[in-house]
Amino acid sequence: MECLNKPHVHVRDREHVERILAKMVADGPNKLQVVADFDRTLTKFTHRGQVCATCHNVLEEGGLPEEYKEEAYKLRDKYFVIEVDPNMTIEEKTPYMVEWWTKAHELLMKYPLSKAMLHNMVANSSARLRDGCIRFFDSLHSNDIPLLIFSAGVGDVIQEVIAQQSTLYDNMHIVSNFIDFDENGTLIGFKSDIIHVYNKNENAVHDSDYFPNLSHRTNLLLMGDSLGDLQMANGAESLEAKLTIGFLNTRVTESLALYISKYDIVICEDETMDIVNNIVSNIL
Ligand code: C5P
Numbered sequence: 001m002e003c004l005n006k007p008h009v010h011v012r013d014r015e016h017v018e019r020i021l022a023k024m025v026a027d028g029p030n031k032l033q034v035v036a037d038f039d040r041t042l043t044k045f046t047h048r049g050q051v052c053a054t055c056h057n058v059l060e061e062g063g064l065p066e067e068y069k070e071e072a073y074k075l076r077d078k079y080f081v082i083e084v085d086p087n088m089t090i091e092e093k094t095p096y097m098v099e100w101w102t103k104a105h106e107l108l109m110k111y112p113l114s115k116a117m118l119h120n121m122v123a124n125s126s127a128r129l130r131d132g133c134i135r136f137f138d139s140l141h142s143n144d145i146p147l148l149i150f151s152a153g154v155g156d157v158i159q160e161v162i163a164q165q166s167t168l169y170d171n172m173h174i175v176s177n178f179i180d181f182d183e184n185g186t187l188i189g190f191k192s193d194i195i196h197v198y199n200k201n202e203n204a205v206h207d208s209d210y211f212p213n214l215s216h217r218t219n220l221l222l223m224g225d226s227l228g229d230l231q232m233a234n235g236a237e238s239l240e241a242k243l244t245i246g247f248l249n250t251r252v253t254e255s256l257a258l259y260i261s262k263y264d265i266v267i268c269e270d271e272t273m274d275i276v277n278n279i280v281s282n283i284l
Helices: 014-027 055-061 066-083 090-108 115-123 133-142 155-165 227-231 252-262 274-283
Strands: 009-011 032-036 147-154 172-177 179-181 187-190 219-224 241-248 265-268
Touching (some): 009 252, 014 274, 055 066, 055 115, 055 155, 066 090, 090 187, 133 274, 147 155, 219 227, 219 274, 227 252, 252 265
Parallel strands (some): 032 147, 032 219, 219 241, 241 265
Antiparallel strands (some): 009 265
């Protein structure tokens, strides 16, 4: 495929990728399922020179008192560098990620976040779906292709971002940290165990009937921006073809070799869904 020849697109093993793609194209949409991370995979890392909000950042950008924002930013300054440090292993990073998510969620519980506030927080935020994401969602939906969105962000924010900037379709299944609201619609905690960037291998979705119900869809396209995202489809056991696409958004020089060694295709500093849309349109 021509789009894979662009200078910012890196293919680890061209022969392997071409073989997988040829099978996916021959098998068509009925055999395909897609698993995607959310923050910085379906959404942009930067927009017009500004770093865009992740789900958690949406809650920090507005609506809650300034001191919440300050405390949350302190946490981010400490832990984000660890998340993206190419010199640390996932095992070394994991305890810090657990600490980050635990502290961030505990901090949030000190403030009166209500369900009603989410709409405006998202509307006023800098979270942006990638250019071309609407087309991506529309094509998967119109071809009945299931999309699992597996995110360490905040599920309620994801639903709101997609609903406001595209369409929340019934072929989408979101696995994420969902807020537990009380009967007055005020946050009282989170509904299930923390999903952080590096425990996507352990999630309940792998033991649920999600992947077994899709066992006839033997071709899987996986998209992520973190090495932890490669574990998102661990529950899919009857696969015949799997293509992994990694978005490398930051620290490209230091991380490229590592990403190429893990992902089939690595797309660097590209805020669009163009390469993915190109691949998907060939399969449809
Ligand atoms: O959707 P995804 O799994 O990528 O979401 C996790 C992202 O959220 C991480 O990349 C992390 O940097 C970010 N995060 C954040 N603030 C937190 C926790 C995570 O911005 N408190």
